[in-house]
Amino acid sequence: MPAPHAPTPSQTVGPFFGHALPAPGGPEIAPLAHPDTITLHGYVYDGAGDPVHDALLEIWQPAPDGSRAGAPGSLRRDPVTGRPAGRDGVTFTGFGRVPTDADGHWAIHTLPPGGAPYCRSPSSPAAS
Amino acid sequence: MTIAPSPPPYRSLELRTPRGPLVQVRDPEAVELTGPVFGVTDVTALDGDLTRQHTGEPIGERITVTGRVRDRQGRPVRGQLVELWQTNAAGRYAHRRDQHAAPLDPNFTGCGRCLTDDDGTYTFTTIRPGAYAWRNHDNAWRPAHLHFSFFGTAFAQRLVTQMYFPGDPLLALDPVLHSVTDEAARARLVAAYDHDLSVPEWSLGYRWDVVLDGPSATLFEEGGAR
Numbered sequence: 426m427p428a429p430h431a432p433t434p435s436q437t438v439g440p441f442f443g444h445a446l447p448a449p450g451g452p453e454i455a456p457l458a459h460p461d462t463i464t465l466h467g468y469v470y471d472g473a474g475d476p477v478h479d480a481l482l483e484i485w486q487p488a489p490d491g492s493r494a495g496a497p498g499s500l501r502r503d504p505v506t507g508r509p510a511g512r513d514g515v516t517f518t519g520f521g522r523v524p525t526d527a528d529g530h531w532a533i534h535t536l537p538p539g540g541a542p543y544c545r546s547p548s549s550p551a552a553s
Numbered sequence: 554m555t556i557a558p559s560p561p562p563y564r565s566l567e568l569r570t571p572r573g574p575l576v577q578v579r580d581p582e583a584v585e586l587t588g589p590v591f592g593v594t595d596v597t598a599l600d601g602d603l604t605r606q607h608t609g610e611p612i613g614e615r616i617t618v619t620g621r622v623r624d625r626q627g628r629p630v631r632g633q634l635v636e637l638w639q640t641n642a643a644g645r646y647a648h649r650r651d652q653h654a655a656p657l658d659p660n661f662t663g664c665g666r667c668l669t670d671d672d673g674t675y676t677f678t679t680i681r682p683g684a685y686a687w688r689n690h691d692n693a694w695r696p697a698h699l700h701f702s703f704f705g706t707a708f709a710q711r712l713v714t715q716m717y718f719p720g721d722p723l724l725a726l727d728p729v730l731h732s733v734t735d736e737a738a739r740a741r742l743v744a745a746y747d748h749d750l751s752v753p754e755w756s757l758g759y760r761w762d763v764v765l766d767g768p769s770a771t772l773f774e775e776g777g778a779r
Contacts, residue, residue, distance in 0.1 A: 430623065430624075430625045430626065430627050430764050431625075431737070431738070431741065431764060432625060432764045432765065432766035433712060433714060433741050433742070433763045433764050433765070433766075434714060434733045434735075434738045434739070434741065434742060435712055435713055435714050436713070436714040436715040436729060436730075436732070436733070436742065437563075437565065437566075437713075437715075437729060437732075438700070438702075438713050439700060439715075440650065441638075441646040441648040441650070441651050442638060442700065443648055443650075444638065444646065444647050444648050444662060444663070444664055445636065445637075445638030445663070445664035445700070446636065446638070446702065471568040471569055472567070472568035472569065472570070472572065473568050475568075477569070483589075483711070485587075485588065485589050485708045493586075493587040494587070494590070495587070495588075495589055495590035496590055497590050497591055497592035497594045497595045498594065498595065499589065499591075499595070500591065500595045500596070500634075500666075501594065501595055502595070502596075502597070502600065504597070507599065507600070507606060518589075518590070519589065519590070520589035520590070
């Protein structure tokens with residue numbers, strides 16, 4: 426008997442998400458002009474070692490001070506046209522989205538996450 | 554509906570399935586307690602109506618799709634981002650690499666988003682997508698479906714999936730739907746026609762409720778059958 430709250434299964438994102446999910450500035454989790462901004466990049470390969478050209482990566486990370494509060498602004502739209510508007514060029518949002526290119530390559534620009542990996546920090550809700 | 558023998562396998566899964574164990578998160582709370590932040594500054598009420606994104610009306614059957622997003626304990630998932638993308642009524646995506654021999658609709662892009670309300674409810678107005686041919690195997694057709702993406706209150710609840718329409722004869726033949734091997738679980742991907750949601754002389758209504766999983770839910774079930 427399936428429980429009333431049995432989880433909804435996942436399904437493939439499919440090859441045709443490019444008009445829907447990625448947004449301009451998606452890889453720029455931190456402003457490019459921020460002096461501490463780093464670039465992290467890599468490739469996605471399939472089980473045969475071939476590049477995956479239609480993968481989508483999502484990044485969710487703490488701020489340099491360890492805070493995981495994040496900030497809105499990663500998926501803004503122009504209020505007039507409704508088209509994706511990109512980021513404001515100032516805010517670190519903690520969230521980014523980047524599709525791989527034809528070579529399976531992706532790159533993001535961000536600030537180093539605070540503390541040791543997955544550590545609690547005073548500003549995190551996990552510590553209270 | 555009579556289910557014929559299982560459809561051919563979904564080829565793309567072969568080389569895109571993890572072979573090794575997944576990476577263990579050392580501090581589960583890091584992914585259980587927080588997730589990406591979205592707010593009214595990112596999402597507006599207009600974003601959930603896919604029929605009003607261009608100067609003209611899209612061609613097709615106007616539908617309302619709504620449902621509640623809950624966690625495994627039945628608690629509503631509030632204020633979280635839901636994204637929807639789909640083909641037009643003829644079964645073609647507004648995507649350059651989709652060269653399926655069906656017309657594009659200049660008045661339909663096929664993507665929208667909304668935030669769940671205090672009840673966990675999401676709502677979209679759109680047009681019913683079409684079935685389309687693909688090259689997984691000979692004479693392969695995908696049933697009409699809506700692609701959905703859900704953010705939960707924690708990143709561990711992240712879900713990307715597809716919603717199907719009830720009574721579609723192609724459901725029995727679809728390798729993507731049948732990549733979910735449990736029949737009861739497959740049924741949870743099929744919406745219900747809800748006449749109370751249909752608006753006279755305007756649109757047909759479908760209801761599709763969603764339950765997001767997550768590590769906390771798994772811990773809750775420890776020792777139980779799954």
